[in-house]
Structure formats: C-alpha cells, structure tokens
Amino acid sequence: MKNRREFLIKSALGAAGLVAAPAWLQGAPALIKSYNKPNSLINGVQIGCITYSFRTMADQSAEATLKYVLDSGLSAIELMGDPAESFAGKPANPVNMREMYPLLAKQRRNEELTSEEKAKLADMSDQAESYAKVAAEWRNKVGTAPFEKLRKMYNDAGVTIYAFKPNAFGVNATDEEIAYGMTAAKALGATHVTLEHPSNDAHTLRLGKLGEKYKMSVGYHGHEQETFTFWDTALEQSKRNGLNLDAGHYIAAGNTDLITLIEKQHSRILSMHTKDRQTPEHGKGNLPWGTGDTPIPELLNLIAKNKYKFPATIELEYQVPEESDAVKEVQKCVEFCEKALA
Template identity: 70%
Template sequence: MKNRREFLVKSALGVAGLVTAPSWLQGAPSIIKSYNKPNSLINGVQIGCITYSFRSMPDQSAEATLKYVTDSGISAIELMGDPAEHFAGKPVSSIDRGKIYRLSRKGEDLTANEIAELKELKAENTAYEKAVAAWKAGVDMRKFEDLRKMYKAAGVSIYAFKPNAFGKNNTDADIAYGMKAAKALGASHVTLEHPSDDAHTMRLGKLGEKYKMTVAYHGHTQETFNFWDTALAQSPRNGMNLDAGHYIAAGHTDLVALINKQHKRIMSMHTKDRKTKANGQDNLIWGQGDTPIPELLNMMRENKYKFPATIELEYKIPEGSDAVKEVQRCLVFCEKALS
C-alpha cells in the first residue's frame, strides 16, 4: 500500500513537473498549485503581452500560443481572435486573401484568367464569411470558458480580447458575439483600432453598456493628447488601449501627462521602444529607442495604476532568436526597470 501511494504521488507530481521539486514543496498543496507557473506581476505592475507578438511562430493554435506565453514568463495577456475562435470551432479558411488583395490592386491591368480567378476567390471568400457568421450566431460560449480555464490552470489570465468583430461593417450580432466571448474568456475589455468615426464609437460604447464590456481603442501615430476624448465622453464603456511607442513615434512629448490625466480610462497600454519622429520612428530592441519605458513603468508603480503594460513585439527579431526569446528579453528589461 505504501509503495502504491508513493507511486501515485510521484505520478501526479510528474504530470505537474514536480518530481524534482524540493521536498518541502511537495508537501504543500497550496504552493504546488502555483509552482513553476509564470508571474509577470512585478512590484505591483502587471506586465502583459499581446499574442500578436508570437505571429512569427509556426503553430498558431490556442494550445501552442499558451506554451509561447508561459515559456516567455508572462502571466496575463491580450489575446488575438484566431487562437481562441479556432479553439471554439470557427471554420478554417484556405483562401489566399493576399492573392485577392494583389489581384484587386491591378485593376484594369488584369488578364482574362486573372479576372476569372479573382471572381472565384471573392465568391469563396463570401461563402466563408457566411459560414463564419452562422458559426458566430450559434457558437457555444462554454468553449471560450474552457479556454479560459485551460489558460488559468497554466497561470495565465486573459485581460483583453481582440477578435475581428467590432468594425463598422460588423453587425450588432457580430459585436454582441465578440463581447460575450470576451466575457467568457474573463477579459475586462475588448480592443480594436480606433475607427475615426464618432457614430461608430458611440454605437460600440452603447453596446458595451448593454453587454457590460469595455471597448478600448488603439491608435498608431495618429494618437494625440485629445485623440480619445470624444469616445470617452460618449460612454463610460469606452476606454483607451494606449500605445506608448506609437505616441512617442508621432513626436509627442506629453505622454506622462496623458497617462496621469487618463489613467482611470486606460484599460491597457501597448509598450514598445520606438524612435521619435525626428529620429526616424524605428521600432528597436528595448533600451535602444526613445520610449521612456523605465520611467513609465515606475510611474505606474508609484501611482499604483492598475492597467497592464502590454509587451508588443514589433522590432525585427535578431537572427538566431525567435519571438518567445524576444518577449523574454522585454520582460527582463521590465524586471530590471522595476527592481
């Protein structure tokens, strides 16, 4: 009986990766639950990552994405739509959208064969979009809950969700689907590119109120100090997905003042190191650009701002490295800045 019990204990620990854990840890179930899990909450500042950062990795499934996240040491994420949606059963497309784009750009220079090919590709894409719409209308939200549980068991929480569901051409049903999926994933907000359309931000804000989901708008170098003001005034469910790197690249010098003013409406902050407009705007390895990342992180710590700083890997990955290693590098940079 004793040997059998020891075998079962060792088997359970082996599954959890704890066979070689210290003896004191093996006897502490509450500690075992969090052993060897990522923790990117550093001195009160939640460092997160958008899973877009792993776009260059070969497997884009939900399971592989989780492995990239945990291997990077990240414990909270902004999740892109595809991994979660395919996990939940979204139809998979084999359509070459790049080819549709390239052929469409040729305009009147298309050959007869190219015209026929483009027509066929567009018909296939229309049929696929109808299949996706039907899937969204009937998807079981428990699938998204299952994904949340899988990520949570690995030590990863999902604070934001970014599916392709909130554009001006999306129906109210599409938007409702995206917000319900985000809630099932445990997210506090959804993110999208700012549509530069006041009527649409009003629409999203009101739907956010209905479904109790905050909509956080992302910007690129069009960001300004007042960029989000109209959307924020329209609804308490409209918020900011500030991008600190793009803001610096736009040439602004009032980023700290913006954060201090709007910190209650900032849901998450994309963090990257870019050069200023005067210096060429390049995306660089952290520490080589002009984004004051250490100052921003320490300001968040000192003021106890609760929104996460989201690592977004956009610089060129060095030869011999990969996205996981580079996100790790960014996290180490944050750890040093906050130590």
C-alpha cells in the same frame, strides 16, 4: 488532432511545472495550484503581452500560444481572436495572416507597395471579405462553452486573459457579431475587448452602448494618428469606452506629452501597448527595447508609483533576429521590465 492537442496541452502544463511535479506534490492540490507558475506582476505593475507578438511562430493554436506565453514568463495576456476561435471550432481562415500582416503594416505606414504586393494584398482582402461572412455565421451559433474551457486551460497554467481582440467589432459588424465578441471576452475572463480606433464617432457610440449592455469595456487602439485628444469623443460617449494606448506609436507620431496623457487619463486606460519606437526626427524605427525613444522605464515606474491599475502590454514589433525567435525576444522584453522596476 486529438493526440496532437493532448500533447500540446501537456507541453504547456509541463512548462508550468505541473506535469513533472514530484509525486508528493501531485497529491497536494493547494500547492499544485501555485507551483512553478509564471508571475509577471512586477512591483505592482502587471506586465503582459498581446499574443500578436507570437505571429511569426509556426503553430498558432491556442495550446501552442499558451506554451509561448509560459516560456516567456508571463502570467497575463491580451489574446488575439484566431487562437481562441480556432480552439472553439471556427472554420479555418483561407488567408495566410502571417503573409498579410506585414503587407497591412507596410500600407499603414504609407510605404509604397510593389505591384506584386498590391495584387497579393487585394486578393487576400477579397478572400478575407468572403471568409468574414462564414465567420459571422459560425459566431452566431458557437456559444460561450468553448471559451470557458479555454479560460480554464489558461488559468490552470497560471495565465489570465485581461483583453480579447477578435475581428468582430468593425463598422460593418452586426450587433449580433459585436455581442458575440463581448460575451466571448467575458467567458475568457477579460475585462475589456480591443480594436483599432474606427475614426467613426457613430461607431464608437454604438460600441460604447453595447458595452454598457453586455458589461464589457472597449479599448480603442491607435497608431501614429494618436494625439492627446484622440480618444476624447469616445470617452465622452460612454463610461465603457476607454484607451488601448500605444505608447510606442504615440512617440513615433511626434507627441511629447505622453506622461501628461497617462496622468490625465489613467482611470480610462484599459491597457497600454508597450514598444520602443523612435521619434520622427530619429526615423520612427521600431527597435529592440532600450535603443529607441519610448521612455519605457519611466512609464513603468509611473504606473508603479501611482498604483495605476492598467497592464503594460508587450507588443513585439521590431524585426526578430535570424538567430532568435519571437518567444526569446518577448523574454528579453520581460527581463527589461524586471530591471526597470527593480
């Protein structure tokens, strides 16, 4: 395991150009610090991605995830909980999330599950519930040192972590679990944590107040239930509550006022998930960028023109072609952003 981890770290740093740097450069720390590192701050717009985008890749370790990010040309990310927590020593999850994610997505879209899929999802959900208790015990003991180590590894390779999304903020989570998630996020260098909007006013109030206590902002993510007023109650409850807006889902929900929403709430938008989805009239598909109805170039240029501070987070959700992989598709999304902001 140690040799494997060292190999992956070297591979990740190699992608950043640090392992194979010439001898003269290796003796110049000030130059090494910025040598051949990714820079996805384009025309003032921070392009990032949520590492959920790499869920179909075989290796889900923190070291492999870093290499995926570097290979995609990204310098900032929203980090999912699993890679960070496995790095920090969390007990392994018995549930194969690569199998569970598609079933959950299908259920969320109100698509009919087969009897076999229903049984499989129910079994996985039971296992996940039992595992949650084991994870909670670990979280109460882990501390922040492993997350600080992970932050250094990513930062040294040229990648900052602006958001953290562990499964620690649910309605049934204890205050201790929530505190863990927020302090771990701070140790990683994140400005905010993200979670699915719970549709529970008491819980958004609770999270907002705990965010105030731990000086950590909370970004609420939505799917097709997003509306212009979807986040209003949470925003009124606490200055630490904000939007983890999903522009693609907003379009697929049939809304036509996305630009107006961004202009109104830009100071409360912590990050914006970016994907190309179709309107209901066109089928709500999740498509390769440039072929759907999300006005991605317009959104990016709106951020640039008005100097909004929130990052545009690539979320790869369309079907990855058989001859490709998630890293190659994220690369295409980055290139799309570069052309849009040229």
